[in-house]
Amino acid sequence: MNNKVMYSVENEVATIAINRPEVKNAIDKETHEELYEAFSTAKKDETVKVIVFTGSGDSFSSGADLKSIPTEELGTFDYGFYLDETYNRLLLLMEEIEKPIVAYINGMAVGAGLSLALACDFRFADRNASFALSFLKIGLVPDAGASYYLPRLVGLSKALELGTGVKIDVEKALQIGLINGHGYPDTWIEQLTMAPLPAYGMMKRNMRRGFEDSLEEVLAYEVEGQREAGKSQAHQDALQAFLQKSQKK
Structure with a gap:
C-alpha cells in the first residue's frame, strides 16, 4: 500500500484510514485501489477480529475528489462507469466481510464519504463531526450505496431530507439514528473482538x-x-x- 491509505493492526483490530488530509480525505482512483486492498487484507487476515474505518487529520472524508478528473474530460465523463469501477466494487467487498466494521467519523463526512460510513455496521463520531449528502447541490444523485443504506437507518422521509444536502451535527445524527454514539468507541470495539464468527x-x-x-x-x-x-x-x-x-x- 502507498500513503493514500494507512493500514495497521493492533490487538486484533485492523484500522484503515484514508490519508489525504490536505484535501479533507477526498477519494480519487488511487485511494479506491488502496482501500480495496486494505479491506481485502483485513478480510483475509485471521488475526483480525474487527475493522475500524476512519480518516486522518480532522476529516473522515469530503467524498469524491472531483478535482482529480481531467478538465478536458468533464463534459464526457461517465460517472456510472466510474461508480462500477470504484465505489460499487468496494461496497460489495465490504458487504461480504463477516467481521464487524466500525466507522469512526473523526470530522466531516460529506457526499460519498458519508455513503461509505453508512455501509459500515456501526458508526461513531467525534463531537465536532458533521454530515451531509451534497450530491444534489452539484446536480447529481446520491450514490455509493446511500440510496440503499440511508433509508434503512433513518427511514425514507428523513433520508430524502438528508438527500437535499442539509448539514447536520453529531447530536442530530444521534437523534435520528444515523450514528450509534459519539467519541472513540474503545469499549465497544473490544467487545466486538469477541463476536463469534461465522x-x-x-x-x-x-x-x-x-x-x-x-x-x-x-x-x-x-x-x-x-x-x-x-x-x-x-x-x-x-x-x-x-x-x-x-x-x-
Whole structure:
C-alpha cells in the first residue's frame, strides 16, 4: 500500500484510514485501489477480529475528489462507469466481510464519504463531526450505496431530507439514528473482538435480507445459518464454557 491509505493492526483490530488530509480525505482512483486492498487484507487476515474505518487529520472524508478528473474530460465523463469501477466494487467487498466494521467519523463526512460510513455496521463520531449528502447541490444523485443504506437507518422521509444536502451535527445524527454514539468507541470495539464468527456475519446478512424478503424466506435463512453456526468452533467452545460454568454452580 502507498500513503493514500494507512493500514495497521493492533490487538486484533485492523484500522484503515484514508490519508489525504490536505484535501479533507477526498477519494480519487488511487485511494479506491488502496482501500480495496486494505479491506481485502483485513478480510483475509485471521488475526483480525474487527475493522475500524476512519480518516486522518480532522476529516473522515469530503467524498469524491472531483478535482482529480481531467478538465478536458468533464463534459464526457461517465460517472456510472466510474461508480462500477470504484465505489460499487468496494461496497460489495465490504458487504461480504463477516467481521464487524466500525466507522469512526473523526470530522466531516460529506457526499460519498458519508455513503461509505453508512455501509459500515456501526458508526461513531467525534463531537465536532458533521454530515451531509451534497450530491444534489452539484446536480447529481446520491450514490455509493446511500440510496440503499440511508433509508434503512433513518427511514425514507428523513433520508430524502438528508438527500437535499442539509448539514447536520453529531447530536442530530444521534437523534435520528444515523450514528450509534459519539467519541472513540474503545469499549465497544473490544467487545466486538469477541463476536463469534461465522455467526456474526450470518446475523448481519440475515437482518439485511429481512428488509426485502418474506418472513418465510428469512426463516429459511435462519435455519441455514443456525445449522452452519452450530457446527462452528466458536459455538462448540462457547457451549463447553457454558456447561462448565453451570456444573460449578
